[in-house]
Amino acid sequence: MADQMDVARLRSLIDDFLRDAYQQHGHQDLPALCGQLHLPEPPPQEGHSKHQRLKASLQACPDGGLEAVAEAVLDSQPLAGRERNRLEDVLWLGRPHVRIPGRARRELAREFDLSDHLNYPTASWPC
Structure with missing residues (x-):
């Protein structure tokens, strides 16, 4: 049984991830970053901020390609636990389970x- 992915x-x-990622990259690095994340080529730099370029690349990505982008983000970028979860x-909601x-x-x-397997030294088992 699989629910629809949102x-x-x-x-x-x-x-949200791209909003933070642009701060770590220069304009010249964005095409390589987009390639690594399976996003379409970003628009040219003229008159666009780095975040605008990344946002435009994400908007140009078809819905069917978002799963690959999310997988690439999870595989290649360090994320805080909450963001990763x-x-x-x-991502997993759309998969059979x-x-x-x-x-x-x-x-x-x-x-x-x-x-x-659990590291709770003060807990008594079984709960």
Whole structure:
């Protein structure tokens, strides 16, 4: 079962990343960055800021290409955990998956000894 990927939300999250990424790159670096991220070639520099050029490149990207762009962002760029999680959540929503009810997850968690995998020294197991 797969839900529809929220293309508008995915585009917005990528734009948030690009808003920060332009600060780390010069105008001359933007074509290479766009190539690395699977985005179309940015418009020429004349009269455009770096963010405007990256935003135009993202707007020129078809909806079907956003998944590849998001994957490239996740693979090649350091992201804060919260940003990474948001991007992954939207990206994975469109992929086939099986919903596992909370009760089943809790029952499985009780059956497994997770102490070697979790680093909570003050917690007592099982919860």
